[in-house]
Amino acid sequence: MLLTGRARDAVSLMDEKLDAITSLESALADPEMRAMIADHQSILQSIALSASENAAHFVAVRNGLRHAIDRLQSLHASAYVGSYGRDGGKVPFTEVTGQFRKKA
Numbered sequence: 001m002l003l004t005g006r007a008r009d010a011v012s013l014m015d016e017k018l019d020a021i022t023s024l025e026s027a028l029a030d031p032e033m034r035a036m037i038a039d040h041q042s043i044l045q046s047i048a049l050s051a052s053e054n055a056a057h058f059v060a061v062r063n064g065l066r067h068a069i070d071r072l073q074s075l076h077a078s079a080y081v082g083s084y085g086r087d088g089g090k091v092p093f094t095e096v097t098g099q100f101r102k103k104a
Contacts, residue, residue: 007058007061010054010058
């Protein structure tokens with residue numbers, strides 16, 4: 001979901017994932033279940049790997065959104081309102097009423 005840009009959908013799975021982790025912790029506390037862990041160790045390792053990859057994707061999404069917001073907020077800082085002279089110099093519009101001629 002994160003790779004396709006559906007971060008909101010991934011966040012909606014958080015409760016389900018927390019319930020699964022709680023169930024796993026309960027199962028690990030049971031001695032009979034601990035004996036079965038060796039049989040399922042490769043599955044658990046793949047789940048742990050997927051969880052760490054998902055965490056990296058969440059960090060990337062968060063950083064990307066933060067930088068996009070920063071860029072949008074700073075757009076006005078680099079904006080120039082005015083005109084340019086024949087030499088390419090900037091001519092600001094402040095206090096220049098009546099000094100520009102319109103060409104059709």
